[in-house]
Amino acid sequence: MALIIDARQQGAPGVHAVLIGVGCYPHLLPGHPLGQYAPEAGLPNLESPLHAVAALAHWLASEMTLQGKPLRTLRVLGSSPTTATPWPDSEPTFQNIQGHVHDWYDDVDTHEQNLAVFYFCGHGLRIGAVQALLAQDFGSNSHLPFSHAIEPEQFARAMGKARALQQVFLIDACSTTLKLPEDYEEIQPSSLIQAARNDNLGLTRRAFIRASEFGTSAYGVPGAPSVFMTAFLTAMRGAAAVRRTPTEWVANTDVLKTAANWLIQQTPHGVGQEVAYGGGLSSTVDLHELPGVPLLPVQVTCNPSAFEALAELHVDQLPQGGQGHWPTNVELPLGNHDFQAIESTSAGKTVHGELLGEYVFPPYGLVSIPCGGTP
Amino acid sequence: MITVVNVDFSTVLPSGIAAPRIAIADIFELKGRAGDQVPVRQGLIVNLRRSAPVRVDVPPGTYLVRLKAPSGQLLMQRIQVNDDGAAPSLELRPAPSQHALQVDKFGHRVEFGARVPREVAPLRGPSDEPSGSRLQWSARLLDQTGKSPDLTYLPGLPVREVVQERQDYMGVAKLMAQSAPDALQGLQRRREGSSHLVGDVSAVQAARLYGDGDELTTQWKYPLRKKAIIGEPSTEGKQRRFFALSYRATDTFSPLQVACIPGRWVTQENELAQVRVSYRERTVGGESSRAMELEVDDPDFGGLIEFLQQGDLAGSYRVVEQALDVLYAKWRNPYAAAAAGYVLLQAGLPGSDVGRNWEQWLLNLAYRYKGIPDGAILFTTLLLQSRQREVRTLMYEGGAHNPFRTPLGAALEAVRRGPPLFRYGLNLMATNLAILEAEESNGVQAKELDVAKRYVRELSLRVDPAQALSVFDVSA
Numbered sequence: 137m138a139l140i141i142d143a144r145q146q147g148a149p150g151v152h153a154v155l156i157g158v159g160c161y162p163h164l165l166p167g168h169p170l171g172q173y174a175p176e177a178g179l180p181n182l183e184s185p186l187h188a189v190a191a192l193a194h195w196l197a198s199e200m201t202l203q204g205k206p207l208r209t210l211r212v213l214g215s216s217p218t219t220a221t222p223w224p225d226s227e228p229t230f231q232n233i234q235g236h237v238h239d240w241y242d243d244v245d246t247h248e249q250n251l252a253v254f255y256f257c258g259h260g261l262r263i264g265a266v267q268a269l270l271a272q273d274f275g276s277n278s279h280l281p282f283s284h285a286i287e288p289e290q291f292a293r294a295m296g297k298a299r300a301l302q303q304v305f306l307i308d309a310c311s312t313t314l315k316l317p318e319d320y321e322e323i324q325p326s327s328l329i330q331a332a333r334n335d336n337l338g339l340t341r342r343a344f345i346r347a348s349e350f351g352t353s354a355y356g357v358p359g360a361p362s363v364f365m366t367a368f369l370t371a372m373r374g375a376a377a378v379r380r381t382p383t384e385w386v387a388n389t390d391v392l393k394t395a396a397n398w399l400i401q402q403t404p405h406g407v408g409q410e411v412a413y414g415g416g417l418s419s420t421v422d423l424h425e426l427p428g429v430p431l432l433p434v435q436v437t438c439n440p441s442a443f444e445a446l447a448e449l450h451v452d453q454l455p456q457g458g459q460g461h462w463p464t465n466v467e468l469p470l471g472n473h474d475f476q477a478i479e480s481t482s483a484g485k486t487v488h489g490e491l492l493g494e495y496v497f498p499p500y501g502l503v504s505i506p507c508g509g510t511p
Numbered sequence: 512m513i514t515v516v517n518v519d520f521s522t523v524l525p526s527g528i529a530a531p532r533i534a535i536a537d538i539f540e541l542k543g544r545a546g547d548q549v550p551v552r553q554g555l556i557v558n559l560r561r562s563a564p565v566r567v568d569v570p571p572g573t574y575l576v577r578l579k580a581p582s583g584q585l586l587m588q589r590i591q592v593n594d595d596g597a598a599p600s601l602e603l604r605p606a607p608s609q610h611a612l613q614v615d616k617f618g619h620r621v622e623f624g625a626r627v628p629r630e631v632a633p634l635r636g637p638s639d640e641p642s643g644s645r646l647q648w649s650a651r652l653l654d655q656t657g658k659s660p661d662l663t664y665l666p667g668l669p670v671r672e673v674v675q676e677r678q679d680y681m682g683v684a685k686l687m688a689q690s691a692p693d694a695l696q697g698l699q700r701r702r703e704g705s706s707h708l709v710g711d712v713s714a715v716q717a718a719r720l721y722g723d724g725d726e727l728t729t730q731w732k733y734p735l736r737k738k739a740i741i742g743e744p745s746t747e748g749k750q751r752r753f754f755a756l757s758y759r760a761t762d763t764f765s766p767l768q769v770a771c772i773p774g775r776w777v778t779q780e781n782e783l784a785q786v787r788v789s790y791r792e793r794t795v796g797g798e799s800s801r802a803m804e805l806e807v808d809d810p811d812f813g814g815l816i817e818f819l820q821q822g823d824l825a826g827s828y829r830v831v832e833q834a835l836d837v838l839y840a841k842w843r844n845p846y847a848a849a850a851a852g853y854v855l856l857q858a859g860l861p862g863s864d865v866g867r868n869w870e871q872w873l874l875n876l877a878y879r880y881k882g883i884p885d886g887a888i889l890f891t892t893l894l895l896q897s898r899q900r901e902v903r904t905l906m907y908e909g910g911a912h913n914p915f916r917t918p919l920g921a922a923l924e925a926v927r928r929g930p931p932l933f934r935y936g937l938n939l940m941a942t943n944l945a946i947l948e949a950e951e952s953n954g955v956q957a958k959e960l961d962v963a964k965r966y967v968r969e970l971s972l973r974v975d976p977a978q979a980l981s982v983f984d985v986s987a
Contacts, residue, residue: 264972264984265937293942296896316984320972331945333918335898338859344822350976379548390825394583411583413822416938417857420825495541495589497548497575502587 138226138236141197141210149249150208152300153196154240157185157214158228158258163275179270179312184356185257186216188308188365192255195369201425205251209243211236215272218359228258230271230284230326237328241298250300251421256288257362260309262351265289267311267414268325287325289415292344294331301340302421304389307414308347308364310354343389344415347396355405363406367399368392372423374430374470375399375499385430390420395499399433402465429469434501436466438477443488443507447477468496477505512595513566516576516588518557519606523584531580532560533814535826536603538567539575541589548575554829557603560810564604571599578603581817581826647672650685650716650737660712662756662766662985670760673717680761681727683788683803685734685772686754687714687741689882690929708970708983709754709769710929714740718755718788726791730808732783734774741774744783750774750845751882752932755788756985757803768803768975770982771932773846774882776807779837784809793977805980812847819850819935820979827854839872846932848876849885850979853935856892871905877915877925878908887915887925888936891943894918919947919956926963930970934981937974940967 143150164179193212200207213228213236214221226232237254244252259270268285277283292305317323347364348354355363375395376387393411400406436451438444444462448455452474457463459480476490489507496503520530536555539548557565557578571594578586592599647669653660660666665684674680690710716736718729734753735741751774757767776784785808793802807813811834818827831838831851838848852873860869873893876886893899895918907913914924922943931937944964951957973983 262976265934265974265976266968266971289938290941290945293938294945296942316972320969323972324968327945330949331942332949333895333946335896337856337892337896338898379550382547382549390823394579394585397583416822416935417819417824417827417854418822419857495575497587499585 137224138211138213138232139209139239140193140212140223141207143206143208144243145208147247148208149204149247150206151196151200151202151251151253152209152240152243153193153207153253153255154211154237155189155192155213155253155255156228156233156257157187157189157212157216158256158270158272159183159185159214159216160272161259161270161274163273164259179259181217182258182356183216183218183358184360184362184365185308186214186219186221187359188257188356188361189214189255190222191361191365191369195372196253199372200423201427202251202422203425205249208250209240211240228271229273230286233271233286234326234328241295241329244295244300244303245298248299248301250302252295252298252300252303253306254292254304255306255308256286257308257365260307260311260354261285261314262311263314263316263320263323265350266323266325267307267309267350268323269307269309282323282325285325287327289344290325290327290331291329292342292415294327294329296336296340296342297329297332297334298336298340301336303340303342304421304423305342305344305415306347306364306368307345308354308362310348311346311350311352313351341419341421342415343418343421344413345389345393345396345418346412346414347409349410349412350414352409355409357405363400363403363409364396364411366403367396367406367411370399370433370467371395371499373467374426374432376423377426377430377498385426386422387424387426388420388422389418391499392423395433398500402433402435429471430498431467431469432496432498432501433465434468434473434496434503435464436462436475436501436503436505438462438489438507439504440507443477443479443505447479447488447507450474450476450478468501470497471495475503475505477507512593512597512599513602514590514592514599516590516601516603517606518559518578518586518603520559520578520580520584520586521606523586524580530559531582531584531814532810532817533558533830534578534580534586535829536565536576536578538569538601539577540569541573541575554825555603556814556829556833557605558810558814559605560813562605564602566600566602568598568600574601576601576603579826581814581821581823583821583823648717648719650714650735650740652714652740653712655711655713660715661707662709662712662769663764665712665715665764668715668717670717670758670764673719674760675723677723678720678727680759681720681790682758682760683718683720683727683729683790684756684758685716685718685731686712686756686769687735688712688754688929689751690927707966708930708973708985720790726789728787728789730785730787732775732785734772734786744775750880752884752929755803755805757788757790766985768982769985770803770805770978771930771980772805773807773932776809776846777843778809779811779834781843784813802975802977803982805978805982807846807980809847812844812850815847815850815854816979819853819933820977824854824857828858831855831858839868845876845880845883845886849883849889850933852876852885852889853933853939856889856897856939870899874905874907874915877921878913881928884925884928884931885933885936887921887928888931888940888943890915891918891921891925892939894921895943895946896939918943919951919960922947923956923959923963926966930981930983932981933979934974934976935979937967937971937981941971
């Protein structure tokens, strides 16, 4: 079943997470019910969502740390066209999603100190400011072509009635733009939860992060987690960290957005994908207390860049990547480091340039080694 | 000794993106061999639009300065402050290239909206004079005796005469429109096209467009430049929301987008701010389309609008926090106050005089400013989704006729007033109506609620999510 971790204790706060990765869309064939409104590129099956939820589930279960807030429940739904899902009864059909989200809500609603985490990875569509996240059985009802979809922003706002005062929504889906249909009144993605009166606005800290800005694509990698999820997990090692006390670092959603955005732009798959807030105004929510000093992604270049083809990068006297294989990024602990561009030949070693005692700090480092002479 | 930190976002911004108006700065001292970061000052507002330097007294040492723009771009610098005997300080100084005042290739001064690093389109050039007589650019009341004017029918607006072939026959018209008292019934009856979105159009004025090719622009301080229509410049407490309509007029008149615009936006210097409309190609996700973009040239609160658009609550709150008294002590700028209201509702109320009178202030904004739906939306949200401390003791002007006595009355009144100035208001209204719909499923006003919900839904489907002000697609 989808509830793969159940560590609930009555009256005790914790983290409650529901992760949804939709990779199979068996009803999105040629002749799709969207008809003339279907996106030109189509809506193919996806490999990344299942890997993304598996990776996030592993991180939540084995690495995420928040004092006083252990992981209490973890629900995972996922599907893939190429890989069997490891969790039984976890097909991300709309009914299944709704049922598990309702159970998740019941857990979230038990304590003010709970942290609610919602993650969706799959296809998404957009008309105006309305996004529809597509469940696995989207397109199965030809009479209501837009059914079996979720409107994430309405859902997040409806969650405002929950007792949990810290909520994080991660939406890792495209928002492929559709033109306004004539029968637009039929576009009613579900909010999953019924909104109700409450007095939590101003108290609830809600972060709503889109893996890609509205109207743009969120990219996956065949056989691997999505570009956003890879960036998220990297950021949790340190790029998303702020200093809470002289010895404590915590990753929060505000720095996560900046860090993930930069990390994604560094990958060949992610160019053009911009992480953005959504759902109105996003608060800053703490996600993870780092076990030690943050590990930071650092982009190291030579100036001029031609030296990168000749030299080997050395960081703190340790070689990185090999001569002529200049790394795109390296990961270093926060603090001062020495950077050198060294070329080894039969005649010996030549230090083309160096930058000593360079301080790297969150969310990322940009180091440019001034190199002299002609390469 | 002053150690200067140049604040220049042009080094990190993609080409063609406007420089930010403000940035939030954090200053840390780096101590020890490991460079431990010790916070010195956090959340400093650096006003790039005013090019105003910010100075912080610090002892000699090594510092890390991190500046964040509303869009999330970062500037980070490690700075050494030396001990030269004089009182040392760090000065964050906006770079000259970001000054709003620039000179374009025609030698004209361009007031704001400078793009980095592309050349700024001139406001007026030798070959730019629009055709037509002066009368064609004046504001006029529309004849209501015959067919009702709407977005597709604006009698008296010389649509063909004010457009030019080299501008692809594009035009912008400013509209005065208001919802009728029976607006909800009207919404139910009238479902043709998108004309019902703005209410009854009563006055119109063509705006002169400048530029060609890539970018067309226009700007104004008054929505309709006619005292007979909009009254005296000094009139306060009567401010409202107007509309800007983009259209294309070839052999047919084709409305494209309609934007909510403020009436008179008064700055802290008691001057009227320019409202600028640009019509340019925008690339989103690899697809390009031409769209209308709006900017308000307020050096203090233009940055708030940027943070609001980006969804950054912390940044928005920093801007609002330092201007609370200005926003709420006077009625000078209800538009900025409404924008700040969205922030304060989400962030929580400050522990100050403003916080103590918050509910009354919101109620007054809702009741008195009938032309700004945002106030009504904020008060409805306060009643339904926020902790209220003093609602029972509020003064309801108008007595029993005040629609804001109940959440249902407040919500329906908010919808009757038409689209909100700020797009964020649609989000709040959608949730407010969802709450009420569940409570009133069999109630007397269930039908009105359903109409209201459908109207807000339609606005949400038409609205441009890339802008803080409400801009709707009316081409379909």
